[in-house]
Amino acid sequence: MKTQEMALITRDALLLPGGRIEVKIINPGHLKMVxxxxxxxxxxxxxxxKAxxxxxxxxxxxxxxxxxxxxxxxxxxxxxxxxxxRVKVLSAAREKNGIWMARTLPACNWREEPILGEFALISAALEQFYEVNPDLFGLYSHIxxxxxxxxxxxxxxxLPLYNKDKLTLMNKPDCHQTMEFVLELIKSHAS
Known part of the structure; x- marks a missing residue:
């Protein structure tokens, strides 16, 4: 696999393939990077x-x-x-203008798969979440x-989880453990 250098933006948030996030750019170095x-x-x-x-x-x-x-x-x-x-950081360096450049290696994205059985609940709950969070929903042209x-x-x-806990789930080979975690979370709050 071939490595690639990429400019790096960091925030106390998570962005995964297919997701969208709005980021405010303030300093001149980041404006030039954009x-x-x-x-x-x-x-x-x-x-x-990661502080x-x-x-x-x-x-x-x-x-x-x-x-x-x-x-x-x-x-x-x-x-x-x-x-x-998804990519893995192999190394990174901060440039004089404050921008981080990372040497990366491609990683596997989770493959698409249908939601089956009781897991339809997590899909319905996400749809409700977007209804009460229109600013987030507005970022997407299609869900x-x-x-x-x-x-x-x-x-x-x-989800309001520690970043290290999100990392543990997202580093699994597929979405199954995340689906089970979210389903249990929803069920525990419904009872």
């Missing part, structure tokens, strides 16, 4: 923030694309990222509620 990504100079990756760490994120990150941007009232830039491919992997990954992005 311009360079848009020009095709290098790809962009999003990682969960006091080098690099400043967990080793599992997601290559992403900028799919939209807006100028905010405070003259900052807001970009919407869409996760595409894939019949795909277990897509639904599981969206739950990992929004």
């Amino acid at each position: 311009a360079d990504v848009c020009k095709g100079t290098y790809p962009l990756a999003f990682g969960m923030l 006091n760490s080098h690099p400043p994120c967990y080793p599992s990150i997601t290559q992403c694309e900028i799919i939209d941007f807006n100028q905010l009232d405070d003259d900052c830039l807001s970009i919407v990222l869409e996760g595409k491919q 894939y509620l019949d795909d277990a992997s897509w639904v599981s990954q969206r739950w990992l992005e929004v």
Whole structure:
């Protein structure tokens, strides 16, 4: 497998393939990085923030694309990222302008699979979650509620779990353990 250098954005949030997140860009170094990504100079990756760490994120990150941007009232830039491919950080270095560049290796995305049986509950619950969180729902042009992997990954992005616990679930070879975890969580709150 071939390694690739990518610009790295980190936040205390998770972005997985098929997911979307809106990120505010404030400093000039990051504005230049966004311009360079848009020009095709290098790809962009999003990682969960890991405090006091080098690099400043967990080793599992997601290559992403900028799919939209807006100028905010405070003259900052807001970009919407869409996760595409999971990658592993092999090494990273901080440049003079404060931007982190990571050497990455492709990792396996979870494969699509249908939601069957009682797991339809996690799909219905995600649909309800989006109804009460219209700002998050508004990031998506289409939602894939019949795909277990897509639904599981969206739950990992929004559940209030420690990043290390999210990492444990997302590093499994498929979505099954995440589906079971979310189903048990929903059932325990329903009773």
